[in-house]
Amino acid sequence: ECSIIQLAKRLKQTFDKIPDERVLLRFLRARNFEIEKTREMLIKSMAWRKQYNIDAHLDFWSPPDVINRYLPGAWHKTSKDGRPVYVLRLGHMDVKGILRSVGEEALLRHALYICEQGIEKTKETPQISSWTLLIDLEGLNLRHLWAPARLAMRRFTEVMEQNYPETLGMVLIVQAPRLFPLAWTKRGR
Numbered sequence: 001e002c003s004i005i006q007l008a009k010r011l012k013q014t015f016d017k018i019p020d021e022r023v024l025l026r027f028l029r030a031r032n033f034e035i036e037k038t039r040e041m042l043i044k045s046m047a048w049r050k051q052y053n054i055d056a057h058l059d060f061w062s063p064p065d066v067i068n069r070y071l072p073g074a075w076h077k078t079s080k081d082g083r084p085v086y087v088l089r090l091g092h093m094d095v096k097g098i099l100r101s102v103g104e105e106a107l108l109r110h111a112l113y114i115c116e117q118g119i120e121k122t123k124e125t126p127q128i129s130s131w132t133l134l135i136d137l138e139g140l141n142l143r144h145l146w147a148p149a150r151l152a153m154r155r156f157t158e159v160m161e162q163n164y165p166e167t168l169g170m171v172l173i174v175q176a177p178r179l180f181p182l183a184w185t186k187r188g189r
Helices: 003-012 021-030 035-051 054-060 065-070 095-122 147-163 180-186
Strands: 073-078 084-088 131-136 168-174
Touching: 003 021, 003 035, 021 035, 035 054, 035 147, 054 095, 065 095, 073 095, 084 095, 095 131, 095 147
Parallel strands: 084 131, 131 168
Antiparallel strands: 073 084
């Protein structure tokens, strides 16, 4: 029996409404098609989505003006393989200023908003189930290594890995300065 069908049957024992096959497949891939591990991960994610009302996130949440004005990122066209592309010009971002203005929670909400938009965009093409993140590091310097920003980035990464597995098909990093290896190794600390 297909892993998706097995997982769906297991979830239907507990839930009236379960995610669609595309979501089930993403979670299965994240757990190497181990049904029980996938089920546990998915149940935690479904509880998290309900707790934070994520299913309505695109409808009710709008970024604070500071994010709209000063966070240099936007959806672009699609990659050669058809994935939607989000471009984030991280090197041009005043990380400290944005975090102090809106706080970590608003930035996390914005990241979730982008992920939800990405998922919606992938639904436009049946064979595409992930999107591409292009990070432009032109202008990256030591101010981007501010400790609270690194901690916020770690939290964002954890939330994404737990609740949006296999959503990012590719992360492309361009214009990385010499400082980049230092910034990359510090991100996990």
